[in-house]
Amino acid sequence: MIHMRTRNLSRIFVSGVRLEGCRRQRLSSTCAVLLCLTFSPLALSQAQKGANDTPQSAKSSVAPDTPVNIESRKPVTDTPKTDSRGYDIRVEKQLVLINVTVTDPLNRFVTGLEKQHFRLFEDKVEQSITQFSSEDAPISIGLVFDTSGSMGPKLQKSRQAAAEFFKTANPADEFFLVQFNDRPELTVPFTTDTDKVQSTLTFTQSKGRTALLDSVYLAMHEMKKARNPRKALLIISDGGDNSSRYTETEIKNAVREADVQIFAIGIFESLSSRGRTPEEAAGPGLLNELAEQTGGREYAVENIAELPDIAAKIGIELRNEYILGYTPKNQERDGKYRRVQVKLNQPRGLPPLKAYFRLGYYAPTN
Numbered sequence: 001m002i003h004m005r006t007r008n009l010s011r012i013f014v015s016g017v018r019l020e021g022c023r024r025q026r027l028s029s030t031c032a033v034l035l036c037l038t039f040s041p042l043a044l045s046q047a048q049k050g051a052n053d054t055p056q057s058a059k060s061s062v063a064p065d066t067p068v069n070i071e072s073r074k075p076v077t078d079t080p081k082t083d084s085r086g087y088d089i090r091v092e093k094q095l096v097l098i099n100v101t102v103t104d105p106l107n108r109f110v111t112g113l114e115k116q117h118f119r120l121f122e123d124k125v126e127q128s129i130t131q132f133s134s135e136d137a138p139i140s141i142g143l144v145f146d147t148s149g150s151m152g153p154k155l156q157k158s159r160q161a162a163a164e165f166f167k168t169a170n171p172a173d174e175f176f177l178v179q180f181n182d183r184p185e186l187t188v189p190f191t192t193d194t195d196k197v198q199s200t201l202t203f204t205q206s207k208g209r210t211a212l213l214d215s216v217y218l219a220m221h222e223m224k225k226a227r228n229p230r231k232a233l234l235i236i237s238d239g240g241d242n243s244s245r246y247t248e249t250e251i252k253n254a255v256r257e258a259d260v261q262i263f264a265i266g267i268f269e270s271l272s273s274r275g276r277t278p279e280e281a282a283g284p285g286l287l288n289e290l291a292e293q294t295g296g297r298e299y300a301v302e303n304i305a306e307l308p309d310i311a312a313k314i315g316i317e318l319r320n321e322y323i324l325g326y327t328p329k330n331q332e333r334d335g336k337y338r339r340v341q342v343k344l345n346q347p348r349g350l351p352p353l354k355a356y357f358r359l360g361y362y363a364p365t366n
Contacts, residue, residue: 093327094364095131096122099230099261099295100322100342101356109320110353118355119343122328131325138172139318140190140226142219145201146237148181152206154267157304158236159201161265161311165234166194168315176222177201181208182243184215186222212237213244213251216290220258232296232318234311235264239284248286255293256337257362262291263314264298265307295358328363335365 098120102110115132143162151158169175177188177197188197216235223231241248255262264287284300291298297317299310324342339360344353 094331095325095327096340096361097131097229097259098324098326098340098342098358100324101295101297101317101320102322102344103354103356105351109317110350111320113322113347117345117347118322118324119345120324120326121341121343122326122330122338124339124341125329127326127329129324129326131323133323133325134321136170136319137230137323138170138174138228139230139232140174140223140228141169141231141318142176142178142223142233143197144178144180144215144219144233144235144237145204146181146210146212146235147179147204147206147208148210148238149207150210150238151267154238154304154307155204155206157307158267159198159204161236161307162201163198164308165311165315166198168312168319169194170319172228174227176219178215178219178222179204180211180215181206183211184218186218189222190225190227209243210237210241211243211245212239212241212286213246213248216251216262217246217254220254220260223258223260230323231259232261232263234314235262235287235290236267236307236311237264237287238267239287241286252289252293255290256360258294259358259361260294261296261318261358262294263296263317264288264291265310265314266298266300267304267307268300268302293359295356297356330363333364333366336363337361338363 100118102113104110111134113134115129118129118132120127120129143165145158145162147155166175171192174190174192175188175194175197176186176190177200178184179187179200187200191197212235216233219233223233266284266287268284284298288298297314299314301307301310328338330338337360340358342355342357344355346353
């Protein structure tokens with residue numbers, strides 16, 4: 001048995017013609033003959049005999065006495081290794097969206113305005129409006145429903161108000177229900193089934209005190225699960241708070257930080273009988289402040305028969321908003337509150353118009 005080492009042929013056994021180290025490389029018949037010519041007289045005679053049987057073209061290709069030179073296969077050149085860590089390229093641009101409702105002197109919604117009819121300012125610096133939309137996009141809505149003891153005679157009309165509001169819904173909208181008296185409770189999580197919300201309201205009973213601020217906090221927390229970029233809360237309550245753990249200041253700060261519009265229907269006593277308690281006296285102002293900060297509105301109702309119409313009006317208002325988007329010129333991530341103002345370029349032929357919008361937002365911190 002004869003051994004020969006090459007770079008890529010670790011062993012060649014002529015007796016058994018066993019080749020190791022080149023399993024994936026097939027040797028041509030000519031190469032096999034050349035190997036045999038080198039190592040064995042017996043193999044040489046067989047090779048010569050086989051050579052006599054080959055065509056003339058094969059004979060002339062390799063002469064019997066020509067020295068055999070076996071070159072090992074060149075190793076495959078490895079591709080240059082790159083740094084597996086790579087490089088982090090981070091490009092961030094903050095986009096702020098402001099919902100705007102426009103009304104005329106009769107409080108009717110004005111539609112059909114274009115981008116050039118709006119001017120937008122942040123901290124008194126005019127911004128470039130890069131996105132503009134007036135389409136009826138899907139909304140995530142939370143209904144915050146007062147079931148405290150003072151709502152007893154107003155409960156039925158409040159249910160009807162909710163039903164009228166749901167009539168304006170789109171199939172892609174989603175809703176949840178927070179009911180509150182002594183404490184808030186999430187009775188219906190996010191769903192697209194408005195009948196489920198209304199059937200839950202059917203069995204509500206009025207009792208207990210009023211934890212309005214806590215209910216707003218719970219609703220804002222639930223809104224973090226929303227799927228739609230547009231978000232809104234509808235509060236139906238007779239105002240006032242006498243059972244919350246959160247303070248008014250804490251809730252106002254939370255409302256400022258969240259990108260959620262708040263609409264409120266305040267069911268109040270007549271002016272002659274209003275203000276029997278400090279909580280009741282503060283009710284209208286509290287709801288109005290929460291709504292105003294977010295670009296929503298508060299509707300004060302003295303005649304409960306008006307509830308369904310007002311709820312339907314809020315639903316229509318949500319469907320007729322303009323959405324202005326801009327990248328702030330101030331890109332500092334300092335977490336500070338930025339004040340926003342929207343001004344209208346008055347279209348010709350229309351009476352003086354009024355814009356309702358979110359008053360500001362907190363800049364990011366990271």
